[in-house]
Every structure is written in C-alpha cells, then in structure tokens.
Amino acid sequence: MTKNHNKTWGSDVLASALRETGVPYLVINPGGSYRGLHDSVVNYLGNQSPQLIMCLHEEYAASIAHGYAMVTGEPLAVAVHSNVGIMHASMAVFNAWCGRIPLILISANGPVDAAERRPWIDWIHTSADHGAMVRNYTKWDDQPASIPAAIEAIRRAAIVTRTQPTAPVMINFDTSLQENEIDAAPELPAPSRYAVPAPTIPSTADIRSLVSMIEQAKAPVILSGRLSRTDTSWQNRIDFAERIGARVFTSVGVGASFPTNHALHADEIGFAFSESTRPIIEAADLIIGLEWRDLGGTLKTEWPTGENLPQVINCSMDHQIANGWSMDYYSLAPADIHVATTADTLVEALLEKLPETGESTKEGYELSSQSGIATGLEEGPLRMANIVSCFNQIAEDYKSCLINRPIRWPTNSNNFDHPLSYLGDNGGGGLGAGPGIAVGAALALRDHFPERLPIAILGDGDFMMASNALWTAAKYDLPLLILIANNHTYFADEVLQEKVAEQRGRPVENKTIGISIDEPQPDIVNLARSLGFDAEGPLMDHNSLEQSFQQAAKSVSEGKRVLLDVSIEQENFDIFPERVTNKK
Known part of the structure; x- marks a missing residue:
C-alpha cells in the first residue's frame, strides 16, 4: 500500500491547532467519528502535545479532565464519539459545569452531507445539532464548516473555557472536515495574538467603599469559597484575614482555600453553620463572600427574612454564566456591594489599600488544632x-x-x-x-x-x-x-x-x-x-x-x-x- 507521507488532511490542521492551545492531553474513548483526528494526533503529531489518554467510558474520561483542572486550573481536551459519546459524557460535563471547571469537549458528527453516509450506522450517529445535548451546561459550542473556521473555533474554545468564570465548552467536527485532503494549512495570525482576558480590576470607587466598610467593621467574617490554588493567592488570603482580623469560614465542597489550623479559621461548613460556631456568624457586622458557592442560600439559613442581616460584600463573577435551564445560579444573594471579579484580584487590590498596622497583625495569630477529631477508636466496628x-x-x-x-x-x-x-x-x-x-x-x-x-x-x-x-x-x-x-x-x-x-x-x-x-x-x-x-x-x-x-x-x-x-x-x-x- 502506498503511504501518503506528503499529503495533508483536514484533521492534521485540527490537531496542530489543538497543540497550539497548550492542552497537554486528549482524553478519549475510541470512536470512529473522530478517526481522522485520532490518526493525526498519533501519526502526524507523534502522540505528543497532546498525548492520548485512553479510557473505557466517556463519562470518566470527562471526569479525568475535571480532576486535572482541580489541581492545575487548566483544561484538558476530551474527545467523544458522535452523539452517543456526548450522551455518555454528559453527566461529567454537568459536574464540571457546576464545579466551574475548564474543559474542551470535542465531538465528531457523522457526515453532515447525507450523500456521504454509510447505511445505518452513519445515520443513527449523525445529529442535526450535537451541541444541543450539552448547551444548557456549557459556556459555548460550535460546529465549524471549514478548516479556517475550525481553527478559529479551537482557539475560541481555549479562550472561553479559560476565561473566568471557567466552565466547559464544546466543538463538533464533521467527519468530512477531518478526512478531506487539503493543499496546505491556511495562513492565520499567530496563536499568541489571542490572549485570555484577565479579570476586571475593581473600580477605585468600589475599593474606597470596601476599605471604609472593612475599617468600620468590628466583627468581620470571610466566607472563603471556590478559589484558586496558587501559593501567592493562598498567602494573600491569609494576610487579608489577619490584617482585618476576620474569622474565616470554609466550605466542605470546594477544596482548601484557607488553612484550617489557623486561629482565625472558624469552621468548615456544609449546608449550614454548625451550632458551635453560629454565635460567630450571628455576631458578625460585615460578611465578605469570596466566590462562595450559594451565598444567598447560606445567608438564608441564619437570616431567612433578611432582618438584621449585616452588611454583605459579594465578590463573584458567577452571575455571568447563569442561564434559564440550570438552577446552579442558586439563591439570589443580598449584597451591599457586589464586585464582579475574582477573589484573587479583589484581595490583592484591598491589600494594597488596607493599612498594615493595628491590632490585627499576623504576629497575633498562632495555629490552632482540629476540633472534629474523634478519640477512642481502637475498639469496635470501623467508622x-x-x-x-x-x-x-x-x-x-x-x-x-x-x-x-x-x-x-x-x-x-x-x-x-x-x-x-x-x-x-x-x-x-x-x-x-x-x-x-x-x-x-x-x-x-x-x-x-x-x-x-x-x-x-x-x-x-x-x-x-x-x-x-x-x-x-x-x-x-x-x-x-x-x-x-x-x-x-x-x-x-x-x-x-x-x-x-x-x-x-x-x-x-x-x-x-x-x-x-x-x-x-x-x-x-x-x-x-x-x-x-x-x-x-x-x-x-x-x-x-x-x-x-x-x-x-x-x-x-x-x-x-x-x-x-x-x-x-x-x-x-x-x-x-x-x-x-x-x-x-
């Protein structure tokens, strides 16, 4: 058989465009609808950048990308076979959506041109609108019809999924788009020209108002939520809490965002504040929500009618991806000031303006021990x-x-x-x-x-x-x-x-x-x-x-x-x- 080493196929260009996004892995469960892309990653790119990660089911393939992003904050690409693969992966895509996880889902349709479809299989694995199956819990989807449009779609997907608030995106490639021979890749601007937008810097007026509210507060409380995992942002949150003398609550659902053995850490809570630490939240005169999941619902557990609710600062961009299908926009949170940026950005801006002197300096705080550790465990059944x-x-x-x-x-x-x-x-x-x-x-x-x-x-x-x-x-x-x-x-x-x-x-x-x-x-x-x-x-x-x-x-x-x-x-x-x- 003659080997066409000198030929270029549509999927070669798509694989190269995927490499340009910096995605290190393409997580897959094998499927014929993206056979062209599969070949290009393996034989054109040498199975490097991205490398294939093989799975036995599409749902856990998407969950692998979820876990990877929880550590790194960066997306992986996940390739699924046609409409059936999307349906298998959909639960994990929904989990990623609710978790605000970046993820690039790649699907491939059967031939859009009906004249090119094989009997039976190409007909049942071709859908008019693949994206509709996950559109209610992805930020964006596209089905490009040409190679230039496909390159743009890949670049846009990488930008959209990485832009705060992060969430999954999806691209659907027609089989013919992958498998047609092309003369050469189109001339396009370098991928470095397409930057991911940075979070908005809080306005001077907002910072001035926030500093005033914080300085007047005698018992501030921070609700530390779904935040980044960088060492710098971690230390900034500690400095912020120590500088203003705020007690800090963390959530069982969103990972470590503040040291639980710090003297200012009040409680790790689930659906409501515990009886032992309710006095802390009830005595608060300022509540600062830092990307707290369901801030409105959490506040309702203590102030169901809003009566006597202290001042509230809500730092969140989550409202920007709310839609009418998924109710993960949660209860509407009251906020005297709502700052639409990331917690990292806000905390950094406030640290620049808040004074470093006063009673609440870091020298006043020591590490505390965990309060929830049980004793006397050597006897009896395991718990x-x-x-x-x-x-x-x-x-x-x-x-x-x-x-x-x-x-x-x-x-x-x-x-x-x-x-x-x-x-x-x-x-x-x-x-x-x-x-x-x-x-x-x-x-x-x-x-x-x-x-x-x-x-x-x-x-x-x-x-x-x-x-x-x-x-x-x-x-x-x-x-x-x-x-x-x-x-x-x-x-x-x-x-x-x-x-x-x-x-x-x-x-x-x-x-x-x-x-x-x-x-x-x-x-x-x-x-x-x-x-x-x-x-x-x-x-x-x-x-x-x-x-x-x-x-x-x-x-x-x-x-x-x-x-x-x-x-x-x-x-x-x-x-x-x-x-x-x-x-x-």
Whole structure:
C-alpha cells in the first residue's frame, strides 16, 4: 500500500491547532467519528502535545479532565464519539459545569452531507445539532464548516473555557472536515495574538467603599469559597484575614482555600453553620463572600427574612454564566456591594489599600488544632472517624492531597495547610465522578506536584459506578491511593427512606430495599486487582486499617497504585438540618 507521507488532511490542521492551545492531553474513548483526528494526533503529531489518554467510558474520561483542572486550573481536551459519546459524557460535563471547571469537549458528527453516509450506522450517529445535548451546561459550542473556521473555533474554545468564570465548552467536527485532503494549512495570525482576558480590576470607587466598610467593621467574617490554588493567592488570603482580623469560614465542597489550623479559621461548613460556631456568624457586622458557592442560600439559613442581616460584600463573577435551564445560579444573594471579579484580584487590590498596622497583625495569630477529631477508636466496628484518624497520620508523614472524601466525613477534622491539601467535591453531585476525578488529579499531581501523595477516599456506591477508571491509572502508571469507605449501601438514601417511612407510619425496616449493595456484595479487591491495582481488604478493625494505610502510602510514594476496601459501620446522620430544609 502506498503511504501518503506528503499529503495533508483536514484533521492534521485540527490537531496542530489543538497543540497550539497548550492542552497537554486528549482524553478519549475510541470512536470512529473522530478517526481522522485520532490518526493525526498519533501519526502526524507523534502522540505528543497532546498525548492520548485512553479510557473505557466517556463519562470518566470527562471526569479525568475535571480532576486535572482541580489541581492545575487548566483544561484538558476530551474527545467523544458522535452523539452517543456526548450522551455518555454528559453527566461529567454537568459536574464540571457546576464545579466551574475548564474543559474542551470535542465531538465528531457523522457526515453532515447525507450523500456521504454509510447505511445505518452513519445515520443513527449523525445529529442535526450535537451541541444541543450539552448547551444548557456549557459556556459555548460550535460546529465549524471549514478548516479556517475550525481553527478559529479551537482557539475560541481555549479562550472561553479559560476565561473566568471557567466552565466547559464544546466543538463538533464533521467527519468530512477531518478526512478531506487539503493543499496546505491556511495562513492565520499567530496563536499568541489571542490572549485570555484577565479579570476586571475593581473600580477605585468600589475599593474606597470596601476599605471604609472593612475599617468600620468590628466583627468581620470571610466566607472563603471556590478559589484558586496558587501559593501567592493562598498567602494573600491569609494576610487579608489577619490584617482585618476576620474569622474565616470554609466550605466542605470546594477544596482548601484557607488553612484550617489557623486561629482565625472558624469552621468548615456544609449546608449550614454548625451550632458551635453560629454565635460567630450571628455576631458578625460585615460578611465578605469570596466566590462562595450559594451565598444567598447560606445567608438564608441564619437570616431567612433578611432582618438584621449585616452588611454583605459579594465578590463573584458567577452571575455571568447563569442561564434559564440550570438552577446552579442558586439563591439570589443580598449584597451591599457586589464586585464582579475574582477573589484573587479583589484581595490583592484591598491589600494594597488596607493599612498594615493595628491590632490585627499576623504576629497575633498562632495555629490552632482540629476540633472534629474523634478519640477512642481502637475498639469496635470501623467508622468514618477511624479513616479520618488514619488519614491524618498519613498527612503528617507525607505531603498529601486529599482528592475527594465522602459526604459523612466530619468537618474540622483535618489540617489543610496548603491549597492542594484538599480538592473538593465533584460540583454537580453526580455519583460516579469520584474515580475519574481521582485519576485526573493523580495525572496532574504526577506531572506538576510529584511531591504530593494523591489520596482519594470514595464511597462504595460512587466507586462502583465508574470503577473501570482504575484501568486508565494503571495503563499510564499513575501513583494513586484509593480507599473505599464501604458501608455496602447507598446510605444517604437509606436515611431519606427511613424518614419518609417514619413520617408515613410505614415499616422502617424496609428502608434497605432497592438501596443496599448486597446479595451479592461486590468483590472490590479482586475488581481493583483485575484493573491493575494492588488491593487489600475488606479491612475490619482499626489496627489493620492503620497498618494497611501506612503501607499503602509508602507504596504509592514509590510510584505504585493501591486500593483499600474498608468495611465501615452504617452511621445515621442528618443530611440537611431543619433550618436548611424548613421542614420539621
């Protein structure tokens, strides 16, 4: 067969344009609709910049990009096959949308020209509007019809997804666009001429008003939300809190944004303020929301009518991507001043204007200890607290990155002293995201922060939905420690079914029907081994857990992959406090 070394194909140009965006990886599940692009990445670019990352399912492919961006703040490209691939990936795209994660989704249509379609398969895998399937939870999408338009679409996608507030974008390439031979790549301006816009600098008037409000406040509170992970921004937030003497609340859902062992750290909260720290928020005379997720909803838990609500500063750009389909714009937050910029930009501007002298200087603050750590764990069945205790020991011995943690993880139980200490939840609350996010984060940590030990603590329900993601970690030799907090059920749903049964006077003992993961119980250990992980379990007592966790951490620090299956007790808990649900 004659090899056409001198010919150039449309997909060669598309692959080159993708390389120009600086995206290091193209995460894929193989599919014929983008076979041209696949060939160009492998044979034209040499499978470098971007390199293919192969997956066994499109949903966790997109979750890998999610995890990578949680570490780096940068997007990966994800290629999915036709309309069916988009539908598989859509849950993970929604998670990324809700998590404000940059991601470039690449799809390929069957031949738009019906005369070019093969019988059956090209017809069912061709859609009139691929973008419609994810348009309600992406920032932008396009289906270019020419090579120049496709290059522009790739460049625009890279800009739009990286522009704050970040979120997924999608490009759809027609099969013919990829597979037609072309004479040469079109002459276009250099990619360096297309800059990502920087966040807006707060106005002089806003800064003046903000400084005045802060200086007059006697009990300011900072709600530190979904913020960047740079060392500079981390230190700036510490300096800002210390300079104004503000107590700082962080969120369980958005990752480390302020050191939890700092004396000014008040609480790590979920849906509402805890009873122990409610007096702090109730005494506040100024609340500063720094990109806080659902600021309006959080404030309503304490001031449902708005009466006696203190002054509020809201720093957020989130309103700029609100739409009529997805309600992740949350409750409308009252704000005496709303600064539409990033928290990093605002904090830096305020530090330039706020005086450095006064009672609230950094010399006055020391590190505090965690308040949520349980004791007396050596006896009895394992609980989540046992896992927390063993993790904390690992975190003392290694620079760790807690990628994700289950819903029942106790607050204020960890020393998060770095922006990579904890990455946060999956954004959209979709089960099955955990394994892919863990693999993506492990990939980013290996490439950029190899000193960090990647640890993902997943529930068994979350893990079983996308357990095949482990195969990708093994294929690309990614160090990763996964611990399964295994209560053999979708326990959050058991709690809800129990409440419903109690309210209706029906048998509570039926709460497990259709919810328990048993008869048979999945063999998680052998499943993990078959996918390329060392695995141990089920672990049933504290000493075994402690020893196995230590050995697993050592192995992962040496570049290996380990899964621990930990059998834990089913512990009841209130998912939503009454003041959150407004129901008795």
